[in-house]
Amino acid sequence: xxxxxxxxxxxxxxxASGQLDIGWSDGLQASISSHALRGACRCAACVKLRRxxxxxxxxxxxxxxxxxxxxxxxxxxxxxxGHDRGIYPWPYLRExxxxxxxxx
Numbered sequence: 001x002x003x004x005x006x007x008x009x010x011x012x013x014x015x016a017s018g019q020l021d022i023g024w025s026d027g028l029q030a031s032i033s034s035h036a037l038r039g040a041c042r043c044a045a046c047v048k049l050r051r052x053x054x055x056x057x058x059x060x061x062x063x064x065x066x067x068x069x070x071x072x073x074x075x076x077x078x079x080x081x082g083h084d085r086g087i088y089p090w091p092y093l094r095e096x097x098x099x100x101x102x103x104x
Contacts, residue, residue: 007024007090020067030098031100035060036096039056039057042092045085064077073089
């Protein structure tokens, strides 16, 4: 199965724990914390902060407040620190999932 054909088959946002669980068509299961997702934001402002060695930073208690589909492209994630600029394309979420894979 090529990487291009891998797609999410199950997405669950656990608001209480702040986890985002994603099941992929190739069988990978991942659970990613809101804190990790916020820190991985690739919006222009967060990329600049990282380039300048400043972050982005967010407390461990950061939670997602919204999860919005962006067509067939990916997800817009909104966080309780007011940050809502991050669009997470499916290939990037799959990459993040690889580093947060659940033990089966």
